Amino acid sequence: MKTVFRIIALTGLTLSMSSCFNSKKPNYQYMPNMYESTAYETYSESDAFKRGGVEAQTPVPGTIKRGYVPYEYPNTTAGLEAARAGLQSPLDTASIDLDRGGQLFGIYCAICHGEKGDGKGKLVKQEKFLGVPSYKDRAVTTGSVFHVETYGLNSMGSYANQLNQEERWQVAHYVMKLKGEL
Template identity: 60%
Template sequence: MKTTLKITVVLVMLLSIVSCNKKSRRNYQYMPNMYQSVGYEAYQESDAFANGVEAQLPVDGTIPRGYSLYDFEDSTEGYDKAKAELKSPLDSSAVDYDRGKELYDIYCGICHGNKGDGQGTLMKREKILGVPSYDTRELTEGSIYHVMYYGLNSMGSYANFMSDEERWQVVAYVEKLKADLEK
């Protein structure tokens, strides 16, 4: 008796499930946009904005998060102006020569040498030529920072690799290397 009851219950359940699926009538789908969403490309033309792609660009005068203004342009005049006017915002208590050395060894030492003498690994292997020693150059805080920010000649920019504070730490360390070479 128990097995017949169980079999009957299972058959009723199967019949009720099968009877709900009729091929002749349409099944309803609630919130169809969730199941079949429209795919948009990042820079495609869109009716949502009157100006098209221009509306997706940042507003003029805005600064991305984490960046600061740098008022000197990437030109010879900008370099000369930075060399004459730009000073480090770090005071003597904020300068960390150990951190500056660490960053210098990572980013600069391969070309400029760990002592700033222009005898880095790439220079010794003749992969690049003409890296001058710091003691033969007229360097200021502003000129070092400007070159790290924009790059100069075959040296590329390091603005994307180091934060503003890290670049100033390297500037302080380069000035220390220059002073050590001049002794």
């Protein structure tokens, strides 16, 4: 009985192996698209996108990247005035680190504004930039400093790419400390 079972199993295995044989195209492939992929011309039109063009898919309106916190004040003079009047720091007193704010100020701001915030940084002394204001003479608040760091003002560019939102708030608090010392 065992011999008959072995003969039947061997015959079935032989038939299943030989049934996949094709004399015109030997070597049966389980997933032929993995071995013989369709070649596409670079920058050719594709049906993968809705409009059929070569442009990438655009995100759904209203989406924001992960970790990004929207900032509702516009990059206008009115936005600056609104930030000066009403924007408050989300940091509580325990999370304000003036040492970290001072380090970031020294890296990004002191080259123009000076170590003391007096507007006499290295680039001003070398006359590369003129008219950098001293914090003593300015009506600045923590919110207005954050707004200017985010968007920039006059010759000063935005630092939103270099500093995240929490770091900009740390620098804004350090600027207010410097203003108090002047």
